[in-house]
Amino acid sequence: MQVWAVTYDQSEIPEQLFQSSLLLVDPSAQARIKRYYHREDACRTLIGRLMPRILLKERGVERDAMAFGATDAGKPYITTKGLDPPLAYNVTHDQGVVAMAFGNGHLGPPAYTIGVDVMKVHIPPRTTFLSFVDSVGSQLTAREHDTLLVDVAEDEALRRFFWIWTMKEAYTKALGLGLGFDFCRIEYDAVSDTLTIDGQIPKGWQFVKFQLTHDGALYQGVAARLVGGHGTEISNISQQRLSHYSAACFVKRAIKELK
Template identity: 45%
Template sequence: MQVWLIDHPTFLDEFLYHHALTLLDASSLGRVRRFYQRDDACRCLIGRLLPRVLLSEKGVSARNIQFATTDAGKPYFVTPGVSPPIGYNVSHDNELVAMAFAPGEHGPPAFRIGVDVMKVRKPRGEGVASFLRSVGDTLTDAEKRFLSSIVPENEVLSCFYLNWTIKESFTKAIGLGLGFDFRRIEFDIPTNTVTVDGVLATNWQFETIQVTVDEDVYQVTVAHFMESGKGTVVPLNQGQIVRSGASSFVRKAVHQLKGLELEDAVNNDS
């Protein structure tokens, strides 16, 4: 399993932004252009490029990449000739975009992998106690008691966002997302274990890390179904992470995808 992190997506200049749009299919292009705010469009653009760059590293050009979605809307590859199959998931928040991917082994066609990224912050003008009350319907009673006992405030926020990203990454991994009651998932911080409907999440592993962009801290968590998983929360290994800025990532995407497109054109003409 690997995680690609792209920071500062909203810093793309006009030239790179419009050049990158030419790499997308009509459906993805329409999705990006539906965003009124440029920052949101840039995040969506990077999110759409990430799986394309992933397959380009396996020699697949942009025009040959094919996607489908589950009934719940989780995207997956249907590109022919990709062996072994790949499961992936994308998430973004503010100035960080993340994609987690791994060989597809369990739960085809979308496979059971999910990633969530959140900036660690409290709403402006709101205290930590009132913040926890406002998100109380996502927490179990045990989680509320534990979070209420933590001091100082920054540790409360760190624990809450770790908790949140565990729940979010799990629901994305199983392909349900919205509509799944977060209180069915419980993270026991003292034991670093996760239960679902009161049962240890055996065969699942939750890998997590905090990263800094400028002076802001982001929580990144990947939920991955694997036979050796024990329902535990473990640190994400630095060797599993590839990180770059948005501008350098887009330049790489243009170079690789345009190069493969030209190679396809030459092969088709010969």
């Protein structure tokens, strides 16, 4: 499993570059992107649409042959014919980062194989850490509460929280369930680096944790993938499997490769 991360700054994508890259996605995606009121939302969505297309181009697929579908819950997946092995991917974004996890999707329908989540490590202004945790307390287990509220520095507790939350998000996104899954069924101990679902270690899953900085802020993310087998692997992603691009460079690459 690999992860691409694109860091976004609105000033990086001038109007001409935006309009040129917009033509690289299908008409329905163009219409959706144009409806966004805020330019940053439009640019993030456009980058998220370009990512799997560049991935397919790397696999030798021409733009006209690229095909995508979506689950009933709205999760997009690749339906391009002739891919062997099939490709699975998932895209997410938060604030100034757009991330895509991808890999072999041979163990099941590609839409239900990979999930990814990334979040900026911060709490809202004029909010204490305790009130922040309380606001989502119903989605945390007792053990997760304990690892957050023990006598540790607030910065460390905050990092633990976002590892917990992105782990839960990545797993449910891989399942294609999103908000339809009770987060309390998932328990991630950020201290011992262990994960259970309904009290049991899930079988056949790989989780990779990654982090990066953008504009002085730390972002943490987790990618989850169904790989088969009897155990679960949790690790930090290697440098070779995390590719980091600026938005301008990524969009220019898309125009060059997909035109």
